[in-house]
Amino acid sequence: MFKILKKEELSDVVTLFEIDAKHIAKKAQAGNFFVLRIHEEGERIPLTIADFDRDRGTITTVFQKVGKTTYHMGILNEGDYISDLIGPLGIPSHIENFGKVVCVGGGVGIAPVYPITKGLKEAGNTIISIIGARTRNLLFWEEKMRKVSDELIITTDDGSYGRKAVVTVPLDELLNKDKDIKLVVAIGPAIMMKFVCKTTEKYNIKTIVSLNSIMVDATGMCGACRVEVGGETKFACVDGPEFDGHKVDFDLLMKRQIMYLDEEKIAMERYREKMGGVI
Amino acid sequence: MEEKKEEKKEEKKKIRVKMREQDPLVRARNFNEVPYGYVPDEAVEEAHRCLQCKRPTCKDGCPVEVDIPGFIGLIKEGKFLEACYKVKEKNALPAVCGRVCPQEIQCETLCLVGKKGDPVAIGNLERFVADYEAEKGEIKIPEKPKPTGRKVVIVGSGPGGLTCAADLIQAGHQVTLFEALHKPGGVLIYGIPEFRLPKVIVEREVEYIKKLGVELVLGAVIGKLHTVDELLNDEGYDACFVCIGAGLPMFMGIPGENLNGVYSANEFLTRANLMKAYLFPEYDTPIKRGKRVAVFGGGNVAMDSARVALRLGAEKVYLIYRRSEAEMPARKAEVHHAHEEGIEFMLLTNPTRFIDDGKGNVCGVECIKMELGEPDESGRRRPIPIKGSEFQVEIDIGIPALGTRANPLLTKTMQDLKLNKRGYIIAEEATGMTSKPGVFAGGDIVTGSATVISAMGAGRKAARAINEYLKWKYWDVSNLAKAI
Numbered sequence: 001m002f003k004i005l006k007k008e009e010l011s012d013v014v015t016l017f018e019i020d021a022k023h024i025a026k027k028a029q030a031g032n033f034f035v036l037r038i039h040e041e042g043e044r045i046p047l048t049i050a051d052f053d054r055d056r057g058t059i060t061t062v063f064q065k066v067g068k069t070t071y072h073m074g075i076l077n078e079g080d081y082i083s084d085l086i087g088p089l090g091i092p093s094h095i096e097n098f099g100k101v102v103c104v105g106g107g108v109g110i111a112p113v114y115p116i117t118k119g120l121k122e123a124g125n126t127i128i129s130i131i132g133a134r135t136r137n138l139l140f141w142e143e144k145m146r147k148v149s150d151e152l153i154i155t156t157d158d159g160s161y162g163r164k165a166v167v168t169v170p171l172d173e174l175l176n177k178d179k180d181i182k183l184v185v186a187i188g189p190a191i192m193m194k195f196v197c198k199t200t201e202k203y204n205i206k207t208i209v210s211l212n213s214i215m216v217d218a219t220g221m222c223g224a225c226r227v228e229v230g231g232e233t234k235f236a237c238v239d240g241p242e243f244d245g246h247k248v249d250f251d252l253l254m255k256r257q258i259m260y261l262d263e264e265k266i267a268m269e270r271y272r273e274k275m276g277g278v279i
Numbered sequence: 280m281e282e283k284k285e286e287k288k289e290e291k292k293k294i295r296v297k298m299r300e301q302d303p304l305v306r307a308r309n310f311n312e313v314p315y316g317y318v319p320d321e322a323v324e325e326a327h328r329c330l331q332c333k334r335p336t337c338k339d340g341c342p343v344e345v346d347i348p349g350f351i352g353l354i355k356e357g358k359f360l361e362a363c364y365k366v367k368e369k370n371a372l373p374a375v376c377g378r379v380c381p382q383e384i385q386c387e388t389l390c391l392v393g394k395k396g397d398p399v400a401i402g403n404l405e406r407f408v409a410d411y412e413a414e415k416g417e418i419k420i421p422e423k424p425k426p427t428g429r430k431v432v433i434v435g436s437g438p439g440g441l442t443c444a445a446d447l448i449q450a451g452h453q454v455t456l457f458e459a460l461h462k463p464g465g466v467l468i469y470g471i472p473e474f475r476l477p478k479v480i481v482e483r484e485v486e487y488i489k490k491l492g493v494e495l496v497l498g499a500v501i502g503k504l505h506t507v508d509e510l511l512n513d514e515g516y517d518a519c520f521v522c523i524g525a526g527l528p529m530f531m532g533i534p535g536e537n538l539n540g541v542y543s544a545n546e547f548l549t550r551a552n553l554m555k556a557y558l559f560p561e562y563d564t565p566i567k568r569g570k571r572v573a574v575f576g577g578g579n580v581a582m583d584s585a586r587v588a589l590r591l592g593a594e595k596v597y598l599i600y601r602r603s604e605a606e607m608p609a610r611k612a613e614v615h616h617a618h619e620e621g622i623e624f625m626l627l628t629n630p631t632r633f634i635d636d637g638k639g640n641v642c643g644v645e646c647i648k649m650e651l652g653e654p655d656e657s658g659r660r661r662p663i664p665i666k667g668s669e670f671q672v673e674i675d676i677g678i679p680a681l682g683t684r685a686n687p688l689l690t691k692t693m694q695d696l697k698l699n700k701r702g703y704i705i706a707e708e709a710t711g712m713t714s715k716p717g718v719f720a721g722g723d724i725v726t727g728s729a730t731v732i733s734a735m736g737a738g739r740k741a742a743r744a745i746n747e748y749l750k751w752k753y754w755d756v757s758n759l760a761k762a763i
């Protein structure tokens with residue numbers, strides 16, 4: 001059992017947990033994720049380790065409420081327990097001094113891009129970050145991101161904060177004028193990562209993305225998470241989750257992500273009914 | 280008259296006492312166990328078929344050398360608990376082995392009675408005494424042995440890891456067992472379905488091992504959370520037994536395999552068994568309930584997948600296998616059960632591609648007919664495709680169940696551990712010793728996919744060797760060198 005030490009609502013749909021998990025904190029690195037199961041009947045879902053504190057023995061995760069499990073997590077409070085927490089999983093991000101790097105976080109993707117940005121900054125890179133969301137109150141961690149970036153650009157789709165644009169617009173401008181950019185790291189919805197890759201391809205800039213395919217065991221045992229990279233089948237949980245974005249088949253990823261749409265609806269409706277309008 | 284009666288009795292002796300089973304058409308729609316097991320009278324009657332051979336050949340067929348005439352003799356006398364203890368002298372998990380051992384190629388194939396009729400139902404009897412003990416007996420917890428002060432770590436809680444843990448704790452060592460999943464039992468819990476091996480049986484065995492004092496740590500992926508070197512060098516463990524199974528699913532490498540609706544057998548069975556997706560939405564994990572399902576392969580994994588698909592409500596389940604039924608490696612009893620339940624066998628058939636419905640879902644599979652050619656290295660006749668015989672089958676779920684490979688997650692963090700070409704750990708057969716001092720290995724990760732009882736045998740041998748090693752801490756791998 002793992003105790004929730006801190007809960008913070010980052011926006012209407014995004015919540016932060018700091019969880020007591022000494023062993024995982026000790027081993028966590030930027031780019032790692034973990035799997036949790038809230039209770040005996042629960043599903044195993046993967047979430048990124050958005051931050052960790054080795055001294056205090058805690059890991060931080062930021063999740064968006066999208067379905068049964070994440071909505072249920074939303075009603076848990078400080079002091080509550082999570083049944084299983086398994087990690088750290090996945091291959092950590094490759095951190096070195098590349099020179100100048102652009103880090104792009106879209107929506108809840110801001111959380112997983114943060115530890116990588118921080119790592120790259122600490123390794124001596126010059127960092128330009130772009131964070132974007134549909135609207136102002138879905139944005140979070142602006143200050144945290146600013147601290148680890150040399151420049152921070154904010155976009156919203158509806159213009160309620162920062163620039164009215166999608167993240168690829170400032171990205172294209174940057175790549176167009178600054179020929180020193182060596183690497184782009186982009187994490188967000190699959191569709192965003194796809195268009196980021198389309199943009200960077202034009203300039204032939206290496207682009208790392210983190211693939212959020214559906215997972216079960218997350219140890220390479222089931223193949224639920226399979227993705228196609230460079231025409232080859234890979235398991236996102238053990239071969240990734242980060243891959244060279246220019247080689248990823250995003251359309252396949254998106255198709256596989258909606259495989260259980262019908263079942264997810266049933267689960268959510270049933271859960272709403274059970275909770276009697278609390279969520 | 281007398282003579283006739285005698286003859287009839289003789290005739291009857293040739294036939295084993297059948298275990299009563301759920302009706303095939305009923306059970307094909309539920310997850311309850313298929314056979315009911317013997318009642319005491321049936322067990323005694325079956326036990327009387329055993330000749331109590333002076334030189335019992337049956338024993339040679341059992342990888343852990345259960346004293347078969349010994350325990351069957353006790354059943355004859357109605358001493359069921361004693362019979363169970365007799366089995367347990369050699370086999371810590373009789374309730375499991377009685378149910379899942381491929382007896383027809385192990386103990387029972389060598390039974391003398393089998394020469395003239397059905398061999399003695401050794402597996403059924405083993406299962407009977409184990410269930411009897413669970414129901415009637417008090418589970419005896421042996422007295423705690425004198426602590427040796429040595430610490431052993433075991434990675435993987437499948438049958439091999441559980442057996443090794445039980446043996447080592449009873450030798451007085453401190454034992455920690457790490458398991459990657461959130462439930463212990465390995466394939467027994469995530470792979471073999473409820474209707475073949477009820478999960479309470481596995482849980483019971485795990486409870487027993489915990490009561491003996493083994494520390495069980497779940498959700499611990501070794502190689503990620505700790506490396507074996509850290510455990511040995513920093514955490515103070517004196518030896519390590521690696522028994523992580525061969526859990527990497529194999530796909531067929533044909534077009535369309537990543538379409539929605541194509542599952543590896545591992546994923547399909549893990550969702551259904553470990554995550555209890557058959558109880559969705561009571562349990563959160565979903566699984567696609569196909570109307571027309573095709574499973575590819577002929578082993579236990581394929582048989583289990585097909586029968587789970589049926590129980591999830593499929594109207595048609597095809598078992599597509601490239602050789603003929605005689606070559607199927609599955610347990611014979613399960614092939615028979617699958618037939619009874621209405622699984623359609625498409626033999627000498629191989630898939631060539633999956634067909635897309637245009638929206639990313641599988642809607643069919645193209646297959647080709649095969650014929651048997653010359654025997655290959657395995658001695659089985661090699662199937663060869665018949666040109667131009669392609670045909671299509673309409674399906675909405677496809678499940679490749681072609682076996683598994685070694686998962687490199689842990690082994691790639693152990694640079695000084697020698698692996699063979701296919702990624703399996705090289706270990707000495709008699710001891711489990713590997714090329715890395717202090718590290719022993721056994722089960723599927725050494726042999727490739729094998730059986731529950733052979734993994735248990737490896738766990739026991741390793742426990743014995745670890746016991747010796749802990750006395751002297753002397754690493755002699757001269758025999759291993761020969762194995763390489």
Ligand SMILES: Cc1cc2nc3c(=O)[nH]c(=O)nc-3n(C[C@H](O)[C@H](O)[C@H](O)COP(=O)(O)OP(=O)(O)OC[C@H]3O[C@@H](n4cnc5c(N)ncnc54)[C@H](O)[C@@H]3O)c2cc1C
Binds near residue numbers: 067264265
């Ligand atoms: C490596 C990795 C890291 C991730 N990190 C984060 C994170 O930091 N924050 C965050 O909010 N989300 C993250 N996700 C996505 C997160 O796992 C899903 O949002 C979550 O599983 C949804 O579960 P649900 O029951 O609430 O919703 P559901 O209603 O079950 O599903 C909603 C959508 O989530 C996805 N999903 C469902 N089940 C799974 C599953 N078992 N595994 C993966 N995806 C699934 C599907 O695309 C689905 O359409 C990550 C995913 C991966 C693979």
Ligand SMILES: Cc1cc2nc3c(=O)[nH]c(=O)nc-3n(C[C@H](O)[C@H](O)[C@H](O)COP(=O)(O)OP(=O)(O)OC[C@H]3O[C@@H](n4cnc5c(N)ncnc54)[C@H](O)[C@@H]3O)c2cc1C
Binds near residue numbers: 499522688721728732
């Ligand atoms: C569907 C199916 C049906 C089968 N039916 C039969 C049958 O009827 N009869 C029979 O005799 N055999 C059967 N088998 C084969 C048999 O189950 C295996 O041979 C046996 O379970 C092997 O035991 P093991 O201890 O080596 O490994 P496993 O049972 O595979 O257990 C290994 C354990 O190690 C864990 N692990 C892996 N990596 C790590 C890590 N890095 N850190 C921590 N833990 C880890 C795994 O999660 C797993 O729990 C079947 C197999 C399958 C898949």
Ligand code: SF4
Binds near residue numbers: 370377382
């Ligand atoms: S353990 Fe398996 S092989 Fe040995 S006697 Fe029992 S059923 Fe037969």
Ligand code: SF4
Binds near residue numbers: 399
């Ligand atoms: S070989 Fe058959 S008859 Fe002989 S002891 Fe073994 S089980 Fe009994």
Ligand code: FES
Binds near residue numbers: 220223236
């Ligand atoms: S989630 Fe099972 S192999 Fe990746």
